[in-house]
Amino acid sequence: MFLKTYFTIVPIVLLFVSTFSIADTHENFVQCLYSYPHNTSSSISSAVYTQANSSYSSILDFSIQNLRFSNISSKPLVIVTPLEVSHIQATVFCSQRHGMQIRTRSGGHDYEGLSYVAEVPFVVIDLINLREINMDVENRTAWVQAGATIGELYYSISQKSKTLGFPAGVCPPVGTGGHFSGGGYGFLMRKYGLSADNIVDAHIIDVNGNLLDRETMGEDLFWAIRGGGGASFGVIVAWKLKLVPVPSTVTVFRVERILEQNATEIIEKWQLVANKLDEDLTIRINMGRATTQNGNLTVQAQFESLYLGRIDQLIPLMQKSFPELGLVREDCSEMSWIDSILYMAGFTDNQSTDVLLNRTQLNGLSFNKGKSDYVRDPIPNVGLEGLWPFFFEDEAQSAFVQFTPYGARMDEISESETPFPHRSGNIFHIQYGVSWRDAGEEEAQRHINWIRRLYSYMETYVSKSPRAAYLNYRDLDIGVNSNGYTSYNQASIWGRKYFKNNFNRLTRVKTKVDPLNFLRNEQSIPPLMLKGRK
Structure with missing residues (x-):
């Protein structure tokens, strides 16, 4: 396996108090990297990109998923794309020695760009070359390097098994390094918990350059990186995952209801039942602006679902627990679990699973801003009615509000089991998002102010003391x-x-x-x- 040789490299690295100038930082830092003792033939020179390098901009921009951070001045002095562990260790050592901060990037989807933006001299460790995945189907485990995306993980699982899966998100280009360390959730959450709940080992490089596994890092650090974010504690190199069983056939559906089709009342009922449904059934709601057949603006609620079973089992369950939605057989499709990943990610029917290996966004890049909330008591009708006018404003053309249900397995795991505390007592989680295509500070502020006003409006209806937020939806406003x-x-x-x-x-x-x-x-x-x- 690719991880077995790692533990032969454990240099002792001393912490340095940096008092160096930026001029000293750049050249001396690079020379430090080149002179660091590496244990293999992989030259670090091919993994180092300074701002003078012709490939610097393409390397930096490739993993930027939010155009808000694509043309700012606070760019890394150096980007290192390590080919082996010693390249990371060298970067950690030399960054401390020459007064550089570190940002670690695995997929580039962080909402505030913290993995590649800083206001101080810094270096980016981009893990894009460390993306190997080793499956052990017999023991239902997998070692996944932190630079791999969840799409690459899903693809690897599908090549080895039709009845194994992993609980993670619906956006394939997201990097596993950040996704798992922040919690990670998706349509298997109610059945199996978060991604972080299904991690059984990890490899991390600490500030002293030591490469540690679960045994050598200790249970406290292993606890911290499974939901507390990895960047505060080291550079995560790889995760060992516990794969979960999934049926050979699952059922999915998307049902849209607009305000004129009693969407408000259906959402009211959803709040009462969504977290109490069978653990095999997850129904989330995506809300946004829509246009009626008459050309009038309205709000549409899209009920999107994965059921770990067949249609014949789902229909009676829905008729009993959530008849208000009016689900019928024609709304549903049966498919394999891996095809449901493609479905939820927005790919077209009969598309090859090879698309999961694409590290870029399906619909291209945009400027965007996100926020999050947790809900412990149902939002009353008056609260929902006050939400709808926001979608009629100009800035909401590409905005959404998403409700994701909790309950089932999430109620069974204690708040202190991992750093991720949002467990029992939450009915659902809210993600707010707004995006726009035109550049410029004025355009950005208009849309950011819109989502801030929306967030302020929702304060009455969400968790309090504290008003909770989800780490993977970083929000510097809080x-x-x-x-x-x-x-x-x-x-x-x-x-x-x-x-x-x-x-x-x-x-x-x-x-x-x-x-x-x-x-x-x-x-x-x-x-x-x-x-x-x-």
Whole structure:
């Protein structure tokens, strides 16, 4: 296996306090990389891109999934695309020695661009070359390098088994490194929990350059990287996953209802039943602007579902639990689990699973902004009615609000099992999104202000004390760290929204593994030793 040779490379790396200038940073950092002792024939020179390199821009732009961050001035001085573990270790060592911060990128889908944007001298470790996947069907496990996408993972599973799957998201180009470390969820969540709940081992490089597995990193660090984000604690190299059984035939459907078809009342009922449905059934709602046959604007609610069974089982279940939707056999399609991945990702019928290997967005890139919420009590009719006018505004042309149900397995896992705390008691999760195509600060602010107003409106109807948020939908509006030292109290403003009481344990882990806070960004976990500092 590709991981067996890793543990022969464990150099001792000392932490340095950086007082170097940017001029010193660039050339000396690169020379440090070249002189670092590597243990194989893979030359690091072929993995290093400075701003003077002709391929620099194409390498940087390839994994940028949000055009908001494609033309900003705060770009990395150097991009390293490691071919082996020692290249990461060299980058960690030399970054500390020459006053560079690190950003680690696996897929580039982070909503605030934190994996490739910084206001200080920094280097990007782009894991795009570390994407190998080794399947062990007999033991229902897989080792997945952190640079692989979830699409590549799904494809690899489908090539080996028709009755195994993995609970992760619906967007194939998302990188496994960030997706899993932030929790990761999809249509198997109610049956099997999050991606992070199904990780049984990992390999991570810490700030001292040591390559650790679950045994050598210890249970505290292993706990922290499964939902607490990996970038605060090290550079994740690979995950060992527990694959889950799926039936050879599943059923999917999409049913649209507009306001004039009683969409509001159907959503009201959905809130009462969605988290109580059979664990094999997940129905989420996508809401956005639509146009009626008469050409009038309206709001459409799309009920999108995966059922781990056949149509003959689904129809009676829906008639009993959710007859208001009016589901009929003609709305449903039976297919394999891997085909349901293509269906949910928006690919056309009969498309080859090879499309899962594509690392770019299906519908092209756009400028976008996202936010999130959790709901513990049903939103009343008046709350929903107040939401609809937002979709008639000009900025909402490509906006959506998505409700994803909880319950079932998510109710069975304690809040402290992983850093991801949003478990029992939540009816559903909300994702808000807005996108636009035209560049310019004025255009960006119009759309960002729109989603902020929407978010403000929803405050009455969502979780409180704290108003919870989902880490993988990074949102710098809810709080940021300082450029220098950040106090525990300052970080708690955003930290408790993502992690609730688990934030305390995350800071203790951080204190143990990175006491000088080398690995930091605008929303990184601070060490406790910085508590109270300005």
